[in-house]
Amino acid sequence: MERRGTSAANKAAAPSPIAADGDRPRGGLAALCVAQTTSWGLLYYSLPVAVKPISADTGWSDASITTAFSAGLIISALAGIRAGKRLDTHGPRAIMTAGAVVGVIALALVGAAQNFGMFAAAWLIAGFAQAAIFYPPAFTVITRWYGPQRVRHLTTLTLVAGLASTIYAPVTATLIDHYGWRTTYFVLAGLLAAITVPLHFFFLNARWTTLPKTGGDHARSRLAVRPLIRSHRFLMLQLAMAITTLTLYAVTFNIIPLLTGRGLNYQTAAIALGLIGLGQVLGRIGYPLLNNHTSARIRTLTIIAAGAAALWTLALIPGPAWLLIAVALLAGATRGCHTLLQATAVADRWGTQNFGSINGIFTAPMTAASALAPAAGALMAIVLGSYTAMAALMAIGLTLAILAAART
Numbered sequence: 400m401e402r403r404g405t406s407a408a409n410k411a412a413a414p415s416p417i418a419a420d421g422d423r424p425r426g427g428l429a430a431l432c433v434a435q436t437t438s439w440g441l442l443y444y445s446l447p448v449a450v451k452p453i454s455a456d457t458g459w460s461d462a463s464i465t466t467a468f469s470a471g472l473i474i475s476a477l478a479g480i481r482a483g484k485r486l487d488t489h490g491p492r493a494i495m496t497a498g499a500v501v502g503v504i505a506l507a508l509v510g511a512a513q514n515f516g517m518f519a520a521a522w523l524i525a526g527f528a529q530a531a532i533f534y535p536p537a538f539t540v541i542t543r544w545y546g547p548q549r550v551r552h553l554t555t556l557t558l559v560a561g562l563a564s565t566i567y568a569p570v571t572a573t574l575i576d577h578y579g580w581r582t583t584y585f586v587l588a589g590l591l592a593a594i595t596v597p598l599h600f601f602f603l604n605a606r607w608t609t610l611p612k613t614g615g616d617h618a619r620s621r622l623a624v625r626p627l628i629r630s631h632r633f634l635m636l637q638l639a640m641a642i643t644t645l646t647l648y649a650v651t652f653n654i655i656p657l658l659t660g661r662g663l664n665y666q667t668a669a670i671a672l673g674l675i676g677l678g679q680v681l682g683r684i685g686y687p688l689l690n691n692h693t694s695a696r697i698r699t700l701t702i703i704a705a706g707a708a709a710l711w712t713l714a715l716i717p718g719p720a721w722l723l724i725a726v727a728l729l730a731g732a733t734r735g736c737h738t739l740l741q742a743t744a745v746a747d748r749w750g751t752q753n754f755g756s757i758n759g760i761f762t763a764p765m766t767a768a769s770a771l772a773p774a775a776g777a778l779m780a781i782v783l784g785s786y787t788a789m790a791a792l793m794a795i796g797l798t799l800a801i802l803a804a805a806r807t
Contacts, residue, residue, distance in 0.1 A: 422608050423544045428552055430602035431537055434499075435560040437594045438532045440567025441587045442502050442525055448571040452580045459515050465774070467519040472770030474526025475533065476763045482530045483539065483759020490606040491540045492599065498531020499595040503588045510584030532595065534560075535762045538742040539755040543607065546751060550690050553742045557683050557735075564676075624753050628760050632807055636744060639703060639803035640737075641764035646793035646800070647706050647734050648769050649776030650713060651675050654727055657713060657786040663720050671727040678731020685732070686739040695747040699804045702740055706733040707801060710794035714787055741765060748807070 446468045454461050485494045505528055508521035530536075537556060545552045574583040627633055650657065654675060658668040689698055709730040716722065745758050780789040 422604055424602055424604065427544065427602050428541070428555065430598040431540065432556055432559040434495075434532070434595045434598040435534070435537050435556060436563045436566065437591065438499070438502065438529075439560055439563035440570075441506065441591050442529055442533075444564040444568050445506075445571045445584075445587055446522075448568050449575060449580050449583070452575050456580065457515070459518070463515065464518075467515075467522045469770045469774065470519065471522035471524075471526035472529065473767055474523050475529035476766035476770070478527050478530035479535050479766060480759045480763055482536055483755040483757070486536055486539045486755035486759075487753055490604045491536065492603040492605045494531050495536060495540075495603055496596060496599040498528045498536075499591065499599050501525075502528030502532065503592040503596070506584050506588035506591060510581045510588070532599070534738070534742070535758060535766075536755070539758055540603065542742075542746055542751050542754050542758075549746065550687050550739070550743060553739055554683055554687055557738055557742070558680065561676075561680055561683065561735075624756050624760075627749060627757060632748070633761070635803045635806040636699070636748070637761055637764060639699065639800040639807065640741060640744065640761075641768050642796050642800040642803070643703050643706060643737055644741075644765045645768040645772050645775065646710060646797040647730065647737065648772035649779070650710055650790050650793050651727075651730050651734060652773040653776040653780065653786060653789070654713075654730075656780070657790055658723055658727075660786050661717055661723060663723065667720055667724070671724045674724060674728045675731035675734070678728040678733075679735035679738070681728075682732035682735025682737075683739060686736050689736065690739075690743070695744065696804070696807055698747075699740060699744065699807060700801060702733060702736045703797060703801050703804050705729065706737070707794060707797040709733060710790055710797055714791035714794050 446464075450461050450464050453459065453464055482494060482498075502525060505521050505525035508524065509518060512518035512521055534557075538553060541552050541556060542549045571583060571587065574586055578586070651672075654672050655665070655668040658671055659665060663671075689701065693701065709726050712726045713723065713730070716726075741762060745761050746754060749757065776786075776789055776793070779792055780786045783789055783792065
């Protein structure tokens, strides 16, 4: 029996527009892959590399530096809602090019910051750039370009962009070693300008070929979205995905203290952390197979249940070391699948009409959760007395997320 409100919500998103030839510019996917890799590498992964040098030079604490960065990610979550709406109504070129320019300004301000207030403001500005050029808008573009064939191309994007830290973390570290962190951020701003601004401007659509033509069309589009985002099914899916983000990120980010608390030495725990990255790649490679053989609901349940199993094992099983490392790999694979699940969950259930608007609202809690998760995991470990207790709490949360996902 159909749930109350489900019919109205489905009508809000269907029918799905099919991309016209003009909506797939030649070289667009390759350009977007390079732009995403560079954007993540410079606006996200540069900061973890630079925390210690910045702290040593300025006297600002590691925690305060990281908090400024997390605050920018919260801004990204909020601004992403508006960015999604703009993508639906105006096309991607203007907003994503402008986002890249704002990112350049933000990185330059980081390098120029003479006090912590200016440093924090720079990362808040970076949050607006992230909202316009990170995964959610890129997912919207690819979904619009490829429609029913989107999963293969989303997989390609996330596999390539998954190399962002591999490429740009060593680049950032080398620059800091030779020139200091301030000069490094000016160089990174230049790289972002040289790479992402032209790629977004020349390879993205100025406008979609099918857009609402009048103000009345825009108003009807906005009204059509409302019943969907207020539907029980949408809210349960959003809750399940946000909890999954928070719990998986909290545990995997803190995997080294968790495993050293289990008796593993630092080097072995560091290997496990590295294997989480490998697991993400494997998860993304395997996701299309899962997509082809499961429904949207079963796929969601499978991924969340795998994550819960990994967290329960890390919380309850003391060893041996090889088992804990294997489970860390599984947790990474779950995270990799979760990234693509986040990219496809809305379109798989409600089609691609108004996708930017709906997906911007859908992903906002996940972006906020990913910003809060590292600190939340460490804080819970302090409150509960150990990282294993923190992992158990997160496993409970992820188990509850299964119940929410079952309603989607």
